[in-house]
Amino acid sequence: MKRINPTIAAERKYSIEKEKEIPISSYFGEDTFNYRVMEDKLPKDVFKKVLSIIESNGYLDLETANIVAHAMKEWALEKGATHFAHWFQPMTGVTAEKHDAFIEPIGRDEVIERFSGKQLAQGEPDASSFPSGGIRATFEARGYTVWDVTSPAFIRRNGIATTLCIPTAFISYTGEALDKKTPLLRSIKAVSDSAVRMLKLLGNGPVTKVFATLGPEQEYFCIDMDYYYKRQDLVLTGRTLIGAPPAKGQELEDQYFGSIRERIQSFMHDVEEELYKLGVPAKTRHNEVAPSQFEIAPVFEEANVASDHNQIVMDTMKSVGRNHHLAVLLAEKPFAGINGSGKHLNWSLSDSDGNNLLNPGDTPHENIKFLVFLTATIKAVYRHADILRASVATSGNDHRLGANEAPPAIISVFLGDQLTKILDDIEKGKATAATDKAIIDLGISVLPVLSKDNTDRNRTSPFAFTGNKFEFRAVGSNQSISFSATVLNTIVAEALDEIYDKIKGKGSDVNKAVMEVIRQEISEFKPVLFNGDNYTKEWEEEAAKRKLPNHKTSVEALPSLDTEKAKGLFEKYKVLSPVELKSRYHIRLERYAKDIDIEAKALSNMVTSQIIPAALRFQGEMAKSLKDTAKVLGDADLAPQKKLLGTLCGLIGAIETSVEELKTAQEKGIGMHDELEKAKYCNDTLKPLMLKVRQSVDELEPLVCDELWPIPKFWEMLFIC
Ligand code: ADP
Numbered sequence: 001m002k003r004i005n006p007t008i009a010a011e012r013k014y015s016i017e018k019e020k021e022i023p024i025s026s027y028f029g030e031d032t033f034n035y036r037v038m039e040d041k042l043p044k045d046v047f048k049k050v051l052s053i054i055e056s057n058g059y060l061d062l063e064t065a066n067i068v069a070h071a072m073k074e075w076a077l078e079k080g081a082t083h084f085a086h087w088f089q090p091m092t093g094v095t096a097e098k099h100d101a102f103i104e105p106i107g108r109d110e111v112i113e114r115f116s117g118k119q120l121a122q123g124e125p126d127a128s129s130f131p132s133g134g135i136r137a138t139f140e141a142r143g144y145t146v147w148d149v150t151s152p153a154f155i156r157r158n159g160i161a162t163t164l165c166i167p168t169a170f171i172s173y174t175g176e177a178l179d180k181k182t183p184l185l186r187s188i189k190a191v192s193d194s195a196v197r198m199l200k201l202l203g204n205g206p207v208t209k210v211f212a213t214l215g216p217e218q219e220y221f222c223i224d225m226d227y228y229y230k231r232q233d234l235v236l237t238g239r240t241l242i243g244a245p246p247a248k249g250q251e252l253e254d255q256y257f258g259s260i261r262e263r264i265q266s267f268m269h270d271v272e273e274e275l276y277k278l279g280v281p282a283k284t285r286h287n288e289v290a291p292s293q294f295e296i297a298p299v300f301e302e303a304n305v306a307s308d309h310n311q312i313v314m315d316t317m318k319s320v321g322r323n324h325h326l327a328v329l330l331a332e333k334p335f336a337g338i339n340g341s342g343k344h345l346n347w348s349l350s351d352s353d354g355n356n357l358l359n360p361g362d363t364p365h366e367n368i369k370f371l372v373f374l375t376a377t378i379k380a381v382y383r384h385a386d387i388l389r390a391s392v393a394t395s396g397n398d399h400r401l402g403a404n405e406a407p408p409a410i411i412s413v414f415l416g417d418q419l420t421k422i423l424d425d426i427e428k429g430k431a432t433a434a435t436d437k438a439i440i441d442l443g444i445s446v447l448p449v450l451s452k453d454n455t456d457r458n459r460t461s462p463f464a465f466t467g468n469k470f471e472f473r474a475v476g477s478n479q480s481i482s483f484s485a486t487v488l489n490t491i492v493a494e495a496l497d498e499i500y501d502k503i504k505g506k507g508s509d510v511n512k513a514v515m516e517v518i519r520q521e522i523s524e525f526k527p528v529l530f531n532g533d534n535y536t537k538e539w540e541e542e543a544a545k546r547k548l549p550n551h552k553t554s555v556e557a558l559p560s561l562d563t564e565k566a567k568g569l570f571e572k573y574k575v576l577s578p579v580e581l582k583s584r585y586h587i588r589l590e591r592y593a594k595d596i597d598i599e600a601k602a603l604s605n606m607v608t609s610q611i612i613p614a615a616l617r618f619q620g621e622m623a624k625s626l627k628d629t630a631k632v633l634g635d636a637d638l639a640p641q642k643k644l645l646g647t648l649c650g651l652i653g654a655i656e657t658s659v660e661e662l663k664t665a666q667e668k669g670i671g672m673h674d675e676l677e678k679a680k681y682c683n684d685t686l687k688p689l690m691l692k693v694r695q696s697v698d699e700l701e702p703l704v705c706d707e708l709w710p711i712p713k714f715w716e717m718l719f720i721c
């Protein structure tokens with residue numbers, strides 16, 4: 001194979017002539033069937049009805065559905081759509097869609113465009129090939145999709161095809177959730193109910209609904225497509241399985257927040273333009289720490305929409321990337337030795353008037369509210385750290401968590417100095433002393449006045465309070481955010497209810513009762529609070545003393561989804577039935593094993609069909625050259641060169657032996673049917689063998705003539721773009 005000429009990649013530019021830029025506000029959301037469009041296209045009473053259905057999770061009658069469907073179709077046709085698709089999120093982690101044309105035959109030779117309320121509201125994809133984790137086997141049911149009225153339908157353009165996409169939930173005929181959206185919607189309701197009840201107790205009567213809000217910060221890598229297609233590992237597994245570290249990595253810190261290269265900025269521009277049309281408020285873009293690594297962060301939104309939008313962001317980046325001849329890598333750790341990508345999931349709760357419940361307020365009354373919600377969140381994370389950890393357990397994320405660049409697998413909470421001191425004082429029953437800056441005791445009670453403290457930042461914490469929201473930093477870049485959000489909503493609902501009951505049990509002075517309960521809670525959840533450096537060995541030891549779980553790998557983490565505690569939690573809040581939870585546990589274990597199996601095969605294939613042949617060719621050339629040289633020069637000292645040849649020969653042998661070992665081990669694993677056993681086998685046996693192969697290959701790479709090396713190297717992929 002010929003090496004790629006680097007200048008081609010370096011000089012590739014994307015510059016189609018653009019007419020003058022138009023302001024984002026003038027086209028934001030133009031490809032979504034949003035409130036504005038509905039108000040415009042629907043009869044007033046129907047529009048009102050739809051709004052109330054969205055607000056109250058109400059029932060959509062067929063007559064209303066028919067009117068909405070008609071308006072939606074007319075609008076979609078104006079946009080050039082020929083097809084509609086129920087867009088859903090099966091448990092594969094990516095989105096799925098099945099397209100149908102808007103046509104209905106009338107008579108023999110003619111069709112008309114038609115879209116009925118029934119087609120809008122419900123679909124029946126023959127989706128029996130999606131993973132169900134045993135649900136279908138148990139219930140013999142096919143799945144169907146149901147319109148999610150809370151997330152706007154949108155237009156998706158793909159090449160010359162235009163499709164109306166309708167966000168839907170995917171459910172079995174017996175009512176089990178087969179997707180990631182349904183549990184999220186249920187958890188949103190659970191946390192809303194519990195929060196509303198709590199707010200009432202605290203004297204916020206009129207609040208009728210509370211929204212979970214999410215702001216995912218998406219990290220990713222971008223490399224030239226030529227390099228991507230030359231690497232089987234990237235194409236098939238999303239990450240490189242071999243490759244020696246480049247001479248320069250990220251040590252000069254010259255990439256982070258640096259000026260964005262023209263080619264990348266054009267790409268970002270086009271991604272954002274697409275996203276704005278789809279109503280995704282993509283606000284922030286910047287270079288990340290590693291070479292060729294970037295971030296895109298939309299403004300936070302209501303959880304369900306934010307979760308859909310994150311899927312749209314990932315899809316859009318990949319498809320726009322293709323137009324720019326760029327491969328967008330979402331894998332958590334595409335390059336060993338180089339920083340990985342995560343998805344900081346910012347999470348908060350907001351009442352129906354838009355007040356952020358995790359915003360420290362200006363008055364003691366507001367602060368009591370803040371303290372209750374803060375306490376509930378910390379309590380929840382302390383109790384269910386294991387489930388939260390399991391929610392981010394994937395084979396890809398195993399390479400990132402705890403690698404001194406991402407939070408460790410120990411889930412702790414960072415609060416910053418100010419809040420820590422306040423909680424400390426509350427626990428000790430002390431009135432908070434006034435400081436020059438933020439904390440002033442009004443003297444009315446022990447309630448401190450808090451202020452936002454944005455200066456406190458701890459990048460090593462997996463769950464950090466950052467001023468007015470929590471930031472869960474362990475989510476993988478490639479993952480759907482919906483399960484982590486589902487877990488957060490559910491565990492906080494439970495904590496709020498428990499705190500509610502305790503306050504209720506303490507008599508009529510609510511404020512006093514609240515402070516007492518908070519004091520108790522603090523003394524219980526204290527072990528989870530940690531403001532120090534999460535990367536140190538000392539913290540690992542300290543966390544063990546505090547009995548915080550430390551599930552370093554997915555196979556250690558995932559069984560936390562299979563405990564009585566988890567079952568009880570999700571069942572109580574009607575988020576996941578025991579069967580639904582079990583199915584997710586099985587699917588995730590199975591997926592973990594499959595991922596590693598595919599990686600092991602891709603690695604063997606690359607090594608045997610590309611690396612070893614190249615190395616042998618070079619070995620042959622060297623041997624011949626040595627022989628010829630000896631013939632010509634006779635007495636020349638060829639010892640150093642012979643040594644090099646010996647090293648080369650030794651490495652090739654080591655690679656061959658270890659690949660054989662890996663293949664044999666893989667065959668052994670074929671017969672394993674228990675998912676946990678198989679996943680463990682992959683983790684404990686296959687992964688170390690893969691690493692062994694890799695080590696020799698990476699050692700070999702710099703020894704072999706560059707022209708003969710058959711795949712793009714790290715320095716090329718990361719620096720030529
Ligand atoms: P960074 O982590 O890059 O320093 P921030 O911590 O300010 O930046 O995070 C910004 C992210 O937090 C954005 O995605 C933003 O939408 C999100 N965010 C801000 N407020 C909230 C909130 N109330 N709920 C959820 N996400 C929020």
Ligand code: MG
Pocket residue numbers: 217344471
């Ligand atoms: Mg952040």
